[in-house]
Amino acid sequence: MPDVRPRGGAAPPSATAPPEPPPARRRSRKAWWTVIGLITAVLLAGGLHVAYRATTEKAVPAPSVPSLAVPAATVVASEAVLPPSEPPSRAVAAPVTSVPRVSPKVTTAAEPNPSGANLALTGLVSASSIEAPHFAAAEAADGDPASRWSSGFAQPQWLRVDLRERRRLTEVTLVWEHAHATAYRVEVSLDGKTWKRIFATTAGAGGTVTVDAGGTVARFVRMYGTKRSNQYGFSLWELEIR
Template identity: 50%
Template sequence: MTEFDSQRRGPSRADNLRLTKMPQRPPRPVPGYQPPVAPPPVVQPPAVAPPAPPPAPRRRRGWLAGLVVLLLAGGGAVAYRKQSEAAARPAPAVTTASPFPAGPEPRPSAVSRSPTGKINPDGVNLALHAACTASGIESDSWLPTFACDGDPATRWSSAFEEKQWLRADLKRRWELTTVTLKWERSYAVGYRVETSLDGKSWEKLYATAKGKGGTVKIRAKGRVARFVRMFGVKRVSRYGYSLLELEIR
């Protein structure tokens, strides 16, 4: 038989029986036999999942927390500043009505005025009627009155010291225009001309440290004074200060 014939041959009866599905019969009961009882199934407890870890804090929460801290700090600073200002601000004055009747209002104090003096319209030499004194003299031949007598042949000569003065008391306040010094050869290199209302407090009218003697005319410009003096500071020689005349107008 060739391979071709075997392939064309049909299935046998046995093959058909094997291919035919037979109906299944129920098992026959056997007397006195007890089938084994299957154990109850083991029920596994459900697996419990471990708790999930808490979520990590987000950066946004940290930023919000920082913002809250800044706001609280700023609010505290503002509150502290308000408290400081309130403490520094003086308390409002409380005025209460006095139980006593109000007395008369005090009068305003008098406004201080510049001193006034008598005017010398004729320009006479006021030193001729003045009381002239000095800090010292060379001798009785050169008294301070000899510088206030209008005579150029007489003179006042001081003690042989640096700080010496000649003073004229005009006996009342005058409004002065000029003060004239007429020096002898023993003149002052450094000296001051001063005026006073009371003979205690002196006000400078003229001062120099380069005196050259001769006749020195000083403008008083309406200065009011009762006393006029020349105060020597430095001599030109070893002798004292020597004035021929002191004229006051």
């Protein structure tokens, strides 16, 4: 069979091929987003409606469902049940009335001493100074005639007894040692601050001196020495108070 190809070596055209089908059309993305938006809007609207009814309407049980009666619980008390307390009463302040101020009266009541006991033995004894520890103030109010109080080597000096309560005094006795006072006074007090003189001398000669107290009421009694008889201090064997 003769070669019928055209010049130039080109292959003869083949039979006509059928046309290709047109490409499938893509659905528009915009349409999908529109559908999704509509669905979302419907769901949100339904949720808002349910929430609104839940907050504005009261739950009412269905008429067909009978209400249940809840039996009251029985409480067994292990301790006595106290009755309810009454409401507290309201305090009403009383009207304030002015009261005239009255100065307190100073009482002179005092315990008597009918037995004549030495009250210094039960009192508290103190002194302005002591010569040494074995010449303490209490040594002059212990009822021992061999013990004594001796002060420092200076003047003035004092020896005091606190009777612990007010007493009605009859006498005060001083038993001097060799180092006695030539000038001294015996004083009494109700409070230990204000003193009243019941005896004074500037010519003391020592020995035993009894001072009449004349029923004076006092709690404190003291000997106050202002001048010594020698270079030593003031010294008393005993200070007796009755």
